[in-house]
Amino acid sequence: MVESRASLTKYAWLSIAAAVVTISMKMVAWQVTGSVGLLSDAAESVTNLAAAIMALLMLRVASRPPDADHHFGHDKAEYFSAAVEGMLIFVAAVLIIVSATQRLLHPQPLQDAPVGVVIAILAAAVNGTVGSIMIRAGKKHRSPTLYADGKHLWTDVITSVGVVVAIILVILTGWNILDPIVAFVVGANIIVTGVKLVRDSTKGLMDVTLPDADNQAIARVLAGFSDRDVLFHGLRTRQSGSQRFAVVDILVPGQWTVARSHDLIEEVEQRMQSVMPGIQMQIHLEPKEDPRAYGDYDVEVPIPQEG
Numbered sequence: 001m002v003e004s005r006a007s008l009t010k011y012a013w014l015s016i017a018a019a020v021v022t023i024s025m026k027m028v029a030w031q032v033t034g035s036v037g038l039l040s041d042a043a044e045s046v047t048n049l050a051a052a053i054m055a056l057l058m059l060r061v062a063s064r065p066p067d068a069d070h071h072f073g074h075d076k077a078e079y080f081s082a083a084v085e086g087m088l089i090f091v092a093a094v095l096i097i098v099s100a101t102q103r104l105l106h107p108q109p110l111q112d113a114p115v116g117v118v119i120a121i122l123a124a125a126v127n128g129t130v131g132s133i134m135i136r137a138g139k140k141h142r143s144p145t146l147y148a149d150g151k152h153l154w155t156d157v158i159t160s161v162g163v164v165v166a167i168i169l170v171i172l173t174g175w176n177i178l179d180p181i182v183a184f185v186v187g188a189n190i191i192v193t194g195v196k197l198v199r200d201s202t203k204g205l206m207d208v209t210l211p212d213a214d215n216q217a218i219a220r221v222l223a224g225f226s227d228r229d230v231l232f233h234g235l236r237t238r239q240s241g242s243q244r245f246a247v248v249d250i251l252v253p254g255q256w257t258v259a260r261s262h263d264l265i266e267e268v269e270q271r272m273q274s275v276m277p278g279i280q281m282q283i284h285l286e287p288k289e290d291p292r293a294y295g296d297y298d299v300e301v302p303i304p305q306e307g
Contacts, residue, residue: 008146009063011137012056015149018130019049022123022156029123033116036103037163037183040096041120044156044190047088048127051152054084055145062145062241075241078145079204085148086197089155089190096159096187103180110179113167120167124160127153144204144241148197155193162186210237210244214276215301218246221272223304228264229253231288235301246272247282248303254287261285 026042029035058081064074110116131153138147166182169175209215215237222232231251238245250268252261265283272281286293 008137008141008143009056009059011134011146012052012059012149014130015052015055015134015153016049018126018153019045019052022126023049025119025123025126029116029119032112032119033110033167034108035110035113035116035163035167035179036099037166037179037186038116038120040092040099040183040187041123041156041159041163043095043099044089044092044159045123045127047092048152048156051081051085051088051149055081055149057081058145059143072240073243075243076205078143078241079201081145081148083198083201083205085152086194086199086201089152089194089197093187093190093194096183096190100180100183100187104177104184107176107180109176110167110170113171117164117167117171120160120164124157124164127160128157131157142241142244144201148201151193151197155190158189159186162189204239204241207238207240209301210239210246214244217275218272218279219301219303221275222248222268224271225264225268226304230264232303233286233294233300234284234297235303236297236299237301244276244279245282246279247284249284249286249293251286251288251293254289 023042023045026038026045030038030042058077061077062073062075064070066073131150134146134150134153136150137143138145138150162182162185166179169178169182210218215235218237219235222235225232229252233249233251235246235248237247250261250265252264265285268283269281272279
């Protein structure tokens with residue numbers, strides 16, 4: 001069963017704690033080594049903190065029940081958090097690239113590089129652990145906020161790995177220019193992640209259909225009633241934060257009573273809930289004999305007619 005949005009704020013607090021810890025660690029590493037890579041890594045952790053705070057706020061908004069102005073709840077607030085996370089990742093990447101470019105033009109030797117390597121590895125371990133927890137929670141509870149925050153933390157891990165590689169190469173080769181070069185490459189890679197998060201959150205705001213697996217599961221449930229002398233038509237689905245919605249027409253023989261039709265609809269909804277708990281179904285009743293009941297949807301999920 002999907003947890004309430006309010007109960008998911010514990011993950012946001014975990015992300016905030018991880019950001020505070022890693023910012024402190026990376027700032028110390030930067031002060032010790034003077035590495036522009038570590039400075040850029042610390043800058044990204046600052047965006048992690050801002051994103052985690054945004055996630056906490058949006059989860060609280062999403063947890064609000066439906067009200068007079070929002071009859072379907074506030075779940076879409078989570079998409080704003082995911083979009084902001086994507087933009088913050090983009091800002092962090094730009095800062096990394098700018099810093100790397102400056103150091104590329106003016107290379108400087110690193111100080112106490114091994115110490116910086118150890119601290120960066122520990123910080124990456126913290127972010128990797130928390131990021132994995134957030135991604136799993138995001139998938140389990142269908143929370144775009146938690147998923148985006150987890151992906152954000154993993155971009156930080158990628159940054160840290162790149163920085164560690166650069167510092168190790170500098171230690172082995174003495175080529176100080178490798179520090180800004182690797183930071184530049186990592187920044188470019190992070191931009192890709194940020195663009196993807198913004199794109200995915202935009203899809204959610206546009207009422208994108210459910211994933212193919214969910215659509216197929218719904219279609220299979222409906223096909224299981226094809227032996228009842230009924231047809232299903234015009235299946236459409238959409239995702240709204242953690243909520244899943246489906247709308248479909250049920251075409252029954254015109255001579256059926258309202259009570260018989262209603263009983264069947266209740267049975268369909270119960271079976272659907274057993275397969276996809278929490279889904280909100282809207283079923284429109286129409287007579288099979290009415291030609292207006294057919295061909296009135298340009299796009300719909302195909303429903304097999306065999307049981």
